[in-house]
Amino acid sequence: AQSVTQLDSQVPVFEEAPVELRCNYSSSVSVYLFWYVQYPNQGLQLLLKYLSGSTLVKGINGFEAEFNKSQTSFHLRKPSVHISDTAEYFCAVTMDSNYQLIWGAGTKLIIKP
């Protein structure tokens, strides 16, 4: 069965510092990979996606992620975080024609002033 693991439930980081949120998945077939962000009391918003091609993908708000097939990882990074990045971040994969998303448990990004 396919699964997604987000290794950290919370990541505290100082403002303007870099951050990496980790995501690993298990699948024997090709996948599409996504990061979604959920701000407090709001719905899920697509941050970025990997479909094919370049393994480094850029998203909104200065985030980027790198697909590593050999390590089955899709880690999210930002070189300098801002207080407004405080949110929960979810990694998700889909691998069938129905595009049903399989989700990680989420990582709360906590920005320390």
Add this chain to the structure above:
Amino acid sequence: DTGVSQNPRHKITKRGQNVTFRCDPISEHNRLYWYRQTLGQGPEFLTYFQNEAQLEKSRLLSDRFSAERPKGSFSTLEIQRTEQGDSAMYLCASSPSRGTPYEQYFGPGTRLTVT
């Protein structure tokens, strides 16, 4: 385009009561998904429609749950005889069937509390 909307945003009900939630997808989107999200977890897939046809249901969707999408527009999710374990955020998402079908757009969710 106003995005995906869900109503109500919050629902508090007593155990044993029936509840119904509504989702209005983005107007040109053929695909519609329901997910459930409990505290501290990622969303879990419940069911999927393409137009009015319900094409897939998760094992999570017990016989107390039913979803419909008449005429392929809005969708409803009904829970009969609610239990405390049904307390969760119910999320609806839609996507187009062409172009970017993998790109799901989410509504704000309906938070259900069963007392």
